Amino acid sequence: MKRYIPEDTIKRLPVYLRNLLNLKKEGKFLASSKEITVPLNIPPEQFRKDLSYFGQFGKRGVGYDVNNLINILEKIIGIDKEIKVILVGVGRLGSALIRYKGFSILNMKIVYAFDIDPQKIGKIVDGIEIKNIGEMEEIVKKEKIDVGIICVPANNAQEIANLMVNSGIKAILNFAPVVLNLPKDIFVSYVDMASELGSLIFKLKNL
């Protein structure tokens, strides 16, 4: 990919894809940009602009072939084949994420979960056996897994991130409320629920 793709465009791709999958489920074969974007509260022009970074896919006056656009978006995002994901930290949030159905819709699957707690190791959560964190490196290398989710407490997150990087993980979704120090070539996203809620309250009180 040569052109610069704005971060917001990247964030919207899975959102478009998810709605296209909904339209497919409803039996739609063709959809206008409005049909794709109105349920998302995104202007159709934005959608067309976002897509234009990757090519020309719709037909004027006809709209988009839903199945075709699904295939294209899956390829663009890189989820045309199922993406294997590991998760470390099987607490309440970790267990909820293992069971979360929203990942599989987008062809991403948590295939291994790890913890350090002997009480948890060996237990099965939604068909996934919780393994000892000590086994992570070997499994990640053997299975060539690129993507990891961190759900451990804040004070363990950096250590787990280092372990992941050493094992070959290249993209990390971090739920621990702490900023990770990572090599430049590792991609990381943060889900910081408390600070999201805090920002909302700031707006409510101030704006």
Add this chain to the structure above:
Amino acid sequence: MKRYIPEDTIKRLPVYLRNLLNLKKEGKFLASSKEITVPLNIPPEQFRKDLSYFGQFGKRGVGYDVNNLINILEKIIGIDKEIKVILVGVGRLGSALIRYKGFSILNMKIVYAFDIDPQKIGKIVDGIEIKNIGEMEEIVKKEKIDVGIICVPANNAQEIANLMVNSGIKAILNFAPVVLNLPKDIFVSYVDMASELGSLIFKLKNL
């Protein structure tokens, strides 16, 4: 508040506060902007600029009074008094959020949880009794609660959001993977875990 405050500044306020609370726990009374920001991978200049929207709080050569800055940030964000929050949808994610300790650190507390499932209503999760969604409006009005978290499946989220707005909720944190159609004066934030992970995979595959 008269001046325009950038969205990113707002998002960083709870993050600064959380690290100041850490420093306090470690027994620090004074902290430099570096000590506050290095663990967050945020440049100290950014921190000073963010704070400057609200006033002058540090002393050159001395640093920041940790306790004082905590009080100030809590007031700025609007969490100097505990903020009561309701949650609707006590599935796996909802239960995990009720038990999540990260909210209370920032003085926000889920005080009521609601569901529609008779199997769940009446059960206690981490000290919170799950109530019938039919009771929400009365409770929210009586207790003057402003903030709600939505954890229901995507196809129920709009209906729950409408109910919340009708009850007087003014700020919504939405975990359902769907965009809500809300009056202009309602603040909303989205936590969309699958699309975060999807965007990460896009970057991994393309950049």
